Amino acid sequence: MNLFSDIRALVLDSLTAMTAEGALPEGLDFSNVTVEPPRDAAHGDMATNAAMVLAKPAKAKPRDIADALAAKLAADDRIETAEVAGPGFLNLRLAEAVWTRLVEGVLASGEAYGRSPLGQGKKVNVEYVSANPTGPLHVGHTRGAVFGDALASLLDYAGYDVTREYYINDGGAQVDVLARSAFERYREACGHAPEIAEGLYPGEYLIPVGEALKEKYGDSLLDKGEQYWLEEVRTFATDAMMDMIREDLKQLGVEMDSFFSEKSLYGTGRIEAAIEDLDSKGLIYRGTLEPPKGKVPEDWEPREQTLFRSTDYGDDVDRPIKKSDGAWTYFAPDIAYHYDKVSRGYDLLIDVFGADHGGYVKRMKAAVAALSGNTVPLDIKLTQLVRLFKNGGPFKMSKRAGNFVTLRDVVDQVGPDVTRFVMLTRKNDAPLDFDFDKVLEQSKDNPVFYVQYANARIHSVLRKAAEQGLELTDVPSLEDEAEVAVAKKLAEWPRLVEIAARTNEPHRIAFYLYELASDFHSLWNKGNEKPELRFLQEDQATAEKIALPRAVGVVISSGLGILGVTPVEEMR
Incomplete structure (x- = not known):
């Protein structure tokens, strides 16, 4: 049920009839004909651009x-008025019965x-998320996780x-750094002072990993060289970090269908297969790149490399996929990973990256x-930075993480529902200010509260109706412009x-949910001036009046479900 689609279908049927009558020439393309809300609500309920987009190909005046x-x-009985405006826009006002049927349809569906x-x-x-498995998720990952999950x-x-x-x-060098950092916490668990050198991860989250290594290996690794323990500790620490990340995501209400390991691409021929596919299309060659634009680094030396001819597909420069020493660049496994996704038969790929991946x-x-x-x-969505505030100033960093605010810090402060909703109150590529005090405010300025309050009000009416044993009806009473x-x-x-x-x-x-809640609260408040608009009349519920808020509750519940937010039925 889509009222805008229904009215567009009516417009297209009318245009087809005009073609059959000779008022329009045969073969016109109607695909660009739209039916949308007018820019000014005073002009009507819907507007169509049909005359404007068809005038030139029809060789007629709009x-x-x-x-x-x-x-x-x-x-058509659904159309109360159809008025031509300006050079040829057509404003439509729908019959009152349409809105009654619309509410009935929402409740029936x-x-x-x-x-x-x-x-x-x-x-x-x-x-989405795809954070390096080197520590807990931080607030930037939180925004990407919420955005990706809601999408x-x-x-x-x-x-x-x-x-x-x-x-x-x-699969990169960062997991070797993780292993060395975990090994220092292992030494700590064995009674030695950890040596957290510059470049290692200082966070306290690795202390339990070191203790677990001690439990598994005792002190047998202490006197061995890195070549003996690096691979085992790397795998052990990576697995521990992924367990932590999964738990972080669970706290936020995010569950993945699939985890794909970059490491699985190495030594298996999968990177080579992807590059061979590009090579077979004439897109791999040996060449030397020009120096970076702007100031040339002092240590710049032109080196022949294996390059991907990415400029053939809209890139600014061709990209190295193998270094002069024969090692793969970081781009090569990413090509192989996406080759795997293409091979799995997906019709569309979406990557959610942090803002630092714009290049x-x-x-x-x-x-x-x-x-x-x-x-x-492939659609790539970038999520911009999140700035955290509390008590009028920036929120301090997490000691446990070492140098950043974690996902757990945020969720522990305000809960997963508030976190998720607030992270979606700005477009993904716009910076977002997250004020821990404001997101818990009970005011119209707090969209989380405002939407949840509307839902709670609806359920308070339904509870009272149930207490009175009222038999509900799907036929609403819409007598006022606010209704x-x-x-x-809803339409x-x-x-x-x-x-x-x-x-x-x-x-x-x-x-949209904020706008719907605002319209609903306006109707609720109007009942203070006009008692006949109240959903409860002198403590007696009116079935016809309750139909509209019930329909609002249906849409709020669906919308919050998409956002991953649990609807609140009672404010506490």
Whole structure:
């Protein structure tokens, strides 16, 4: 059920009829015809650009097309008025009965209202978090985790077959640093003073890892050289860190479908296979890159390297995939990883990266385009920084982590629901200020509270109705403009879901829920002036009045579900 789609279908049927009557030429493309909310609500309920986009190919004046289309649309009982504005925009005002039927439809559909067939079951891989397994997740990872998880839920809601994936960066030098850091904590567990040299990880989170190593190995590793213990300690510490990361994600309500190890690409021929695929397409060559733009480093020496011709697919420069000494660059395993994802048959790939990976976007998109023959799109979403505040100042760093604020720090302060909602109150590529005091405020300025308060108010009405033994009805009483305004906002939900899913922007859901809650609270407050608008009349619930808030509750519950937030039924 999608009212905007229904009215667009009416517009297209009317245009088809005009074509059959000779008012429009044959063969016009109607794909760019839209039906949307007007910029100014005073102009009507919906507006269509049909006359504007068809005028040139039809070789006709926009107003002539709009006048003829208006006459067609006005014959439908759903259309109260169809008025031509400006050069040819057509503003539509819908009949009052439409809004009543809309609320009935929401209640009849229940949680299915707003779900979309947009995705048509296409397979999507959403890779997010993918933090180095060297310590607990920090607040930047938290934003990426919330964004990626909400995006995955949104795409699932919109009809896609979604896989949530974590790429474990366990193949680089950072895991050797982790092993050496854990070994110092092992020495500490054995009674020696740890030597946390510069470059090692100083966080206290590695103390339990050192104790676990002591329990497993006793003091047998103390007198052995690094060559004897490095690999074993690296694996042991990496596994411990991934257990910690999984627990961190669980605290936030995030569960992955798949964990993919970078290490599994090495020594298995998988990197070589990906590069051979590119080579077979003439995209791998030996060459020398120009020095970086701007100031040339003093130690710059042109070296012949093995390069990927990424400029053929929109990148700024070709990228090295093998160093002059024959070792793979960090880009090579990432190519192999995405080659694996393409090989798994996904129709769409989405990577969620931190803002510091902005320079990585073009090369990765080029690689996926080349590997898939331009058949598998890759969308890379960057999440900007989070600035934390408390008691009027910046939130201090975590001693346990060593030098950053952890996901656990945030969740312990405000809980997972508040954390998730607030992380989605800004577009992913905009910086976000997270004030621990403000996000717990009980005010309109706090969107988390405002949306949850609307849901709690709805459930308070339903509880009183149940106490009175009221038999509910799905037929609403919409007598006031404030009631109709809420119904109109409900009508936007399916359209909003599809827009958010097409653009991969789950923050739109949070924005919409705030607007819906605002309209609902306005209606609730208007009942103070007009007792006839109250959902409870002289302590006696009215079934027809309760239908509208019940419908609002359906949409709030669905929207919060996409965000991964548990709806509150009672404020405490």
